[in-house]
Each structure stands twice: as structure tokens, then as C-alpha cells.
Amino acid sequence: MASSPTTLRLAVCLFDQVTALDYQGPIEILGFLDPNNVKPDVPTPSYLLEITYLARTLEPIKATAGPRALADRTYDEVGDGEQFDLILVPGGQGARPEKVPSSLLEFLKRQAPGAKHVLSVCTGSWILARAGLLQGKKATTNKSVFKAVVENIHGYGIDWIPKARFVVNDDKKIWTSSGVTAGMDMANAFLEYLVGKEAALRIRGIVELSAKEEGDDEFAEYYHLL
Amino acid sequence: MASSPTTLRLAVCLFDQVTALDYQGPIEILGFLDPNNVKPDVPTPSYLLEITYLARTLEPIKATAGPRALADRTYDEVGDGEQFDLILVPGGQGARPEKVPSSLLEFLKRQAPGAKHVLSVCTGSWILARAGLLQGKKATTNKSVFKAVVENIHGYGIDWIPKARFVVNDDKKIWTSSGVTAGMDMANAFLEYLVGKEAALRIRGIVELSAKEEGDDEFAEYYHLL
Numbered sequence: 001m002a003s004s005p006t007t008l009r010l011a012v013c014l015f016d017q018v019t020a021l022d023y024q025g026p027i028e029i030l031g032f033l034d035p036n037n038v039k040p041d042v043p044t045p046s047y048l049l050e051i052t053y054l055a056r057t058l059e060p061i062k063a064t065a066g067p068r069a070l071a072d073r074t075y076d077e078v079g080d081g082e083q084f085d086l087i088l089v090p091g092g093q094g095a096r097p098e099k100v101p102s103s104l105l106e107f108l109k110r111q112a113p114g115a116k117h118v119l120s121v122c123t124g125s126w127i128l129a130r131a132g133l134l135q136g137k138k139a140t141t142n143k144s145v146f147k148a149v150v151e152n153i154h155g156y157g158i159d160w161i162p163k164a165r166f167v168v169n170d171d172k173k174i175w176t177s178s179g180v181t182a183g184m185d186m187a188n189a190f191l192e193y194l195v196g197k198e199a200a201l202r203i204r205g206i207v208e209l210s211a212k213e214e215g216d217d218e219f220a221e222y223y224h225l226l
Numbered sequence: 227m228a229s230s231p232t233t234l235r236l237a238v239c240l241f242d243q244v245t246a247l248d249y250q251g252p253i254e255i256l257g258f259l260d261p262n263n264v265k266p267d268v269p270t271p272s273y274l275l276e277i278t279y280l281a282r283t284l285e286p287i288k289a290t291a292g293p294r295a296l297a298d299r300t301y302d303e304v305g306d307g308e309q310f311d312l313i314l315v316p317g318g319q320g321a322r323p324e325k326v327p328s329s330l331l332e333f334l335k336r337q338a339p340g341a342k343h344v345l346s347v348c349t350g351s352w353i354l355a356r357a358g359l360l361q362g363k364k365a366t367t368n369k370s371v372f373k374a375v376v377e378n379i380h381g382y383g384i385d386w387i388p389k390a391r392f393v394v395n396d397d398k399k400i401w402t403s404s405g406v407t408a409g410m411d412m413a414n415a416f417l418e419y420l421v422g423k424e425a426a427l428r429i430r431g432i433v434e435l436s437a438k439e440e441g442d443d444e445f446a447e448y449y450h451l452l
Contacts (some may be wrong), residue, residue, distance in 0.1 A: 014293065021247075021254035021433070024292050028247035028406060031291025053293040060296055065257025066250050067240065067279040067295040070286055144432050179434035180254065184407065206370050207247070208405035208445045210438065219434045 091123030248316030317349030
């Protein structure tokens, strides 16, 4: 007899000049675990997700491309008494050190230690690095800015992997993906890890994702990183 | 000597229960033609885009997955005196006949005849069909609901193509793509058509899209459509 699914709380981190596809790609896949969106032909998943969008303020977010978006709550409104299980950190122009909100960095420092999984897309890993979450970890980032990120974050003891669509650390806590569309492949692999291959296959069929595996990266070579 | 780029006006059609990735995928790619977002290493494109998000009202849009989004204007505010050059129609649960806003259908009937190109993603082609824009045309749609869409829209004289990542009609006016992530591959091909292979390659490098061609469709078989 199947047991009831466990609900995990997912925080999606928004900021101005975010690359909206960095979060929307994974969310379109993981969103099938939202109780309002579970499809009849997807096997009952062992986990469901409650998704919250966070930002520095409740003013509309201006992504580099895309309509203005609204967060549900601010980073500062998340108190010590609550804990997110999953955290998704996108990248983009707004992930650059001079632009990323300090309230986001503080949120990550408070919440990441108690979270089960932290996932980043594109230069979201630059934010994770600056929040001190990648020390001694393997990670990757967008290949078009790979060298600049690695140089900027030099000295944090991070094992940056150039040829990787995404990188999963052995303890499965920190997942980082390469640029933009790579976030969907990471989300597909994370979904498989979380709810199994059968449910993940149904979901990727609905969104028609031709999923790539961890090492399937054509862009490390394109950007002369090998 | 290169001539100045021509600015094209792109309308992105939003509605409640849209699949947000259906528009955000293509927009993340086409958005590099926004004058505020042209990258230094992308060859000066021959076309720039001015992007407007439209909806039935200015209330926040509730996508099936993703943060609430804000349109810039309503469909009814677009008067007879103005003309969009490009129209992008996403799909999703809200594309179903009983849900799609009549103001969107009316907008398409008014604007599509004068537009240069009309593009749809996923069940966005269901909306195009109901607006009478696919009569005598080739088209495709999401493969997980392909049979249901074709049956519903039976009699409109549409040549539905089961095995296609996307479908381009010979006059290049109507472009329809398969489900969700297929919209990015269509956008990549459209970008090549619009501004050439070199600029398109740079842009897909930045978003790390491993682009698929028109016939690269693994899902027609998965859903037993062949």
C-alpha cells in the first residue's frame, strides 16, 4: 500500500535582472508536483511541492526578458521559525556580485544549512559561492561566463567542473547546472531522484524535454574550456 | 556598410493557466534582440524587437506553474490604428476552448492578417485554429494531447503533422511548435531565419540550447502517433 506523499516546501529566489528561464524551466517540470497540478497519468508521487516565490521587496521583478513577475513574500519575512526544504537559485545579470541583493545572500546563509537540497541554474552558482555554500564542493555555471566567474570567486575552495550539463555532489545536497536551458535537464534528474524514473518520464513527456544527462555538455568545448 | 536595424513589434499573448515556459522559452532567446539586451559578442542584428505582453485584463496572470506575471496592456486596448509585426501564442490548460479569453481570439482575428509572423507553442496552435488562422495550413501541437486537439478542431482543413518538433509553413508566416520546450527550438530556427546563423549561434550559446531541427521529435513515437 502506498503511503501518503510528503510535502516539501520549495523557495524560488527572484531578483531584478534575473534570467527568468533559469527558474521557469525547472519550475515547469517540478511544478507537476504541486498538488493543484498533478496529472492523472503521472504515478502518485512520493513527494509534493509547495512553491513560494521570494524577492527583496514585493515590487514587480524585472527580468532581463519576460513579463514583470510578482513574488509572494520577501526574504526578510522568512523568520528563524520556518525552514524551506528546497531552494532554487537562478542566475542572470542580477546575479553579479555588485547587483545581487544582500537579503538574498542572508536568506541563503540562514536557510541553506537546514534545507534538504539547494539547486542553482546558470550564474545562480555564483550567488551560492558568495553565500559560502560551495566551499569544498563541486559546481558548474554558465559556460559563456565560466572563466570570469571562476576568477572572481577564486579562493573559495570550489571544484569548478567545465564540462558538465549539471553537477550533483555526492551527498545530493547541492545541485548546480550550466547555463539557462541546462536547468531543465538538472530538474529532470532531480525529479528522477526525488520521485523515481516513471513519474519523471511522464512529466518530461508532457513538457517534451529531450533530457540530457550530467556529462552531456556541448558548450564547454564551444567556449574553449577544455 | 551595415544598415540600421529594423524594429519589429512583438506581442506576447498571456492568459490565466498559461504554461509560462511556452512563452518564456522563446522570449529568453528572442529577447536578445531587445535593444536593452543586445550582447557585445552578438553580431549587430538586422532586426530588433520591441516586446509587449498582452492579457484580457491587467490583473496578475496565474500560470499553471510560476510566479504571477503582469501584462503591459489588454487585448482590447490594441486599436485598429496599430499593428504588431510578430505574435507569439503560448498554450497550456488555459488554451482549452472553454477557457481561452474571447478578447484574445478577437485580437488574433484583428492583428494576425497584418502581422509578418505568427508563432505558437504547445496548444497555442489550438487557439490559432479557433481564430481561423490555420485553415489550409500545416501545424503541430503538444504530442501528449495531439489526438484530442485534432479531434476537437476537426473540419478546419488543417494538415496536422504528428512527427515534428515544429512546423514552418512555406510562406514563413505561421510557425507552430510541439509541446513546451519545443518552443525554444522553434525560436532558435526563427531567429536564424530573422537575423542569420551567426547571431543565432551566439545567442543559443549564451542560453546553452542544444537546438533541435524541425523533424527531431522523439515524442510522436512515445505517444503512439506514428
